[in-house]
Amino acid sequence: MVAFIVRRLLGAVGLLLIISAVTFAIFFLVPKAAGVTSDDLAGRFAGRQPDAATLAAIKDRFGLDDPVPVQYGKYIKSIVAGDTYDTGTEKIDCPAPCLGYSFRTNQSVLDQILDRAPVTLMITLGAAVLWILAGVSIGVISALKRGTIFDRAAMSVALAGVSLPVFFTGLLSLAFVVHSWNLLPEVNYRGLGDNPFNLLLPWICLAFLYAALYARLTRAGMLETMNEDFIRTARAKGLPERTVVVKHGLRASLTPIMTVFGLDLGLLLGGAIITEKTFSIPGLGQLALDGIFQSDLPVVLGATMTAALFIVLANLVVDILYGVVDPRVRHS
Amino acid sequence: MRSPKVVTGATAGFVALSLGLSACGGGDDGDDKGGSGKFNAGATAVANPSDHKGGVLKMAQPDDFESLDPANIYYAYGLNFVRLFSRTLMTYSSKPGIAGTEMVPDLAEAKGVPSDGQKTWTYKLKRGVKYEDGTEIKAKDIKYAVARTFDRGVLHNGPSYFSQLLAAEGYKGPFKDKNLDAFKGVETPDDYTVVFKLKRPFSEFDQVVGFSGQTAPVPADKDKGVRYGMHPVSSGPYKLEADYQAKKGGTLVRNSNWDPSTDPNRKQLPDKIEVQSGLKAEEIDSRLLAGTVQVDLPGSGVQAAARQEILTKPKLKANADNPVAGFHWYLPINTKNIPNVDCRRAIVYAADRSAMYRAYGGEVGGVMATSIQPPAIPGRDKGTDMFTKADPNFTGDPTQAKAALAKCGKPNGFSTVMTFRSDRPKEKATAEALKQALDKVGIKLELKGYPSGTYTNEQLGAPKFVAKENVGIGTYGWQPDWSTGYGYLQPISDVKAIVPTGNANNAEIDDPQINKMWTDVTAIADPAQRAKVYNQIDARIRDQAYILPNVYAKSLLVRPPNLTNVYFHQGYGMYDYANLGVTG
């Protein structure tokens, strides 16, 4: 098991190296191919009508004139060995893993990520609880009542839900629920200190999208599982139907749900971009988006690698959980 | 001063959605939210005047200031905002109307005294003005603040006037050279005198000193270089409660060491001022209309959805202003790609001004331009129509256009490229209107849209790109660094203003007459005399068809009923943030 985890983590390191290299390439080489010079690049960080001295100073400060492989090497080195950051008045020590400093806000990228991660975590976890509860129970009931009106209604709503992105449901609910009908307060959530129930609307909108998916997934899994021999055995033992469904049926259907859940969670933890944008919540997704729009390379790199790390970790956790949930995996 | 990038992310879906909303939301708004307002009440006078102290003033913005370091800001709204906690030698007068464009003393006792043929400018400081910690502000603090701006790597967002104008050859700034005596551009003969030494005469130095935050004093021992913007030391009525959190916001509280008797340009009414960053533009509009946010910081006006709602509901409209905002949306005609003046004139003749006016929203969107300088420039002549008419019914003069083409030697017309910002529907509509009008006289426009994020740096603002892509005409807008003919016209018409990226002289005007006027005008001491020269340059630009005038922008601003002392400030092109109060 330990060897397995170590091997997977080493793989993750390799993956992160590749992702950072690709991000670097996209940042520098793609614009270069389109004719953008390092002056143009520097111009993005200057006030208007920048003079030559300003452009030169910016290129020097951000190292934009260094060959791309050299810049990449410096980046990786600062992650491994740390770096110092020159604010002008002092040199700040940036211990490994140093993800550099934002070109825009001059803050440590790692600090920014650590500041934003709990926000995204709150969005994601809150929504995840809702969508798991709602999606799985609707899926189970639908499977047990296959073909009934409930089943059909639930699956139609689920189909609609899967096709309704958060920016649609979010805008709609903001406009009506918050601004027209004043049913919920304005969504203001900027950090762990804020009241988490401010996130109710984002939770519901995000959960609606995913609950729909999970309801369909659960229903399909339950339909399959409830035909298994061991369900017949459970009934033959005289177990109450609730125990049969939940403890025997649902438990066995959980593996595929868990897999998808792990991946969804990993993806969202890296930044619930659309939800954060729609509801103006400063999470990792907004950080990444701002970084991209503002050509803030260190932030883009940090956010990309964080997202990749979350996905890799989520995959790893899912694989480990497989062993917990399914003893056959554990013993093989 | 640069205006923020207007976020026009209003997708068709959202517009449809909001149309639906305004249809169902109808009528129940505003009963309790004061009906005292009058449309445009804050456009030319102070609306809702009050001395009521207290309350929390809430401001919001979709993006964020480039910094809160007063020396590291170029956006007008950021400069407007930092006046709340930083005082400079000179500043804009806090008055509605054209009076607001005047530079008046702030930390200085009086306007700068020029000598040595406009090459030396001397300012005397008011005595007893203090930082938030009670320390008195002295001349060396101003010198240090100006010296910092020489480090273009550390303070790369702010203007570079000082490093360009001051006689401090080779000086790299205090971060690289700790010895402030090495900085010869500013002298401080005593604690209350600041003397600027210029390389060449510059008669509008008061404007240079006042328009930006770069003369806001910085105590050298409190400087944190690139990170000073997280918590700049206050000299104004408010101070930061804690470190400002980039992309999240921060809170200003009263600065007890600010003395109103030394500062006629600011008030200290609210107890607190809260800034929230990263709030979607549409969400800010909704909150402005609900009164839960009082100020949309960028100040460029509401989005399409809210605009529709405000204009159709009298109660909302009563609490809105529609002033001429400072931008002139014009169309530079590139002199490198269309060198013949008659070919350029043909474009001006043929342009359908009526359609282009409507593209900007007609009466609510703007005023038809006659001169290049917008009305907010003191001393500006209204100008006369040259080869075009500022008339809502003028759809172009094809006959004259064809005659001009013939004179140009291209009676059958020619082809060129026109650029616009693809995420700005108004520019797109303008480009389409022009293409249609020019088609009639045989001038073929190929329209190319680019994202606004790169437009001024990498497309229209990059001469290399303009040459490569044969860009003959583009959509553009300009708001001056400061409100004079120099501030407006020099960057867009002086050959010396052409830069490789972020270029504003998009026509690449290199006109010997104009160049000479620019060289000479900076030595003229009398503002009225200078204004005359600016008007000549303005006329020359139109005569040579370097720029096709279009529309002076009007913005639609929401003035929530609980916001007091609101007026449109012509110097900043938005409400004056340093004098606002809040009730209820």
Next chain:
Amino acid sequence: MAADKHAAGKRAGAERDAKAAELINAVPGEEGGGRGAPSAFLEVRDLKIHFPTDDGLVKSVDGLSFQLERGRTLGIVGESGSGKSVTSLGVLGLHNRRNAKVSGEIWLDGQEIVQASPDEVRRLRGRKMAMIFQDPLSAMHPFYTVGHQIIEAYRVHNDVSKQVARKHAIDMLGRVGIPKPDQRVDDYPHQFSGGMRQRAMIAMALSCDPELLIADEPTTALDVTVQAQILDLIRDLQQEFNSAIIMITHDLGVVAELSDDILVMYAGRCAEYASVDDAFHRPLHPYTWGLLGSMPRLDRERTERLLPIKGTPPSLINVPDGCAFNPRCAYRDLNDGKSTTERPELRELEPGHKAACHLPLERRREIWNDEIAPKL
């Protein structure tokens, strides 16, 4: 302790008897309900289990009746699809009422099962009647330990603590011959060998001392030596608990070893019902002859060919007219075409020996004695 519990179960059964009798008396003359509670421990009367499908009505069981007493074993044999397993699930009340139509009567120790509420039947399952399934690997939940599954079966019917139930589970595992039961109790089904798994399955089925045990092909998935051990085990346990056993199998060898009586099913009906002795030595139905002929026997020379039944079992949607077996029957032309027109009734031809065949009894005895028996 086990004896106490047994007695308690009996008392409860007696109460239910009274109740059931009341119920029956309350609705005299109702179809299938008129004859009241039987004296046999298990009596199935005219059981029909039909499944409506898009293609038509699948008559999996179509009028089956039989009886079984405590301590006795009934072997139900037949090919796949003949309705054996459907019958056993019917007895357990495991058919989903939404997709299966069940009619007739099933009386277990005085309690009618077909008309009873689902919850009443559930309380009988696992306690009064239990089932051993064919493939213990798929029949046991892969995610729970063997012990957990036995404990669960025990605790659902007995209000005892987990510790007590666990001791009972270990005890049961020991009784079915699993070595080191106190350790194996925490193993998962996949950690058991096939035979051990079947033993564990049996332990689970017997955990509440059921009076009726239904074993559905309990040894099919096992190799021969293990098979024998399992059959021995079932026999021993039957003697110990005095249970009634229904042994469902297609393997006549298993039946021969374990059963007292045999019910031969064909197309959802009973083709022949007899004691083991009669069925093996004096069978009266051509289908039974076929089954016997298909049975490999070690005491014969390999060169001698078996007598397989030609053709395949009929579709249960379109059962052939007349005798369902007629398309495959070598003797169908010997009775004036009645085979294809008239369904033969199940008749008691000798005491305790029933068969459903149009052929004259004497003719059948001749064929068996002259043509079939010598070849076997």
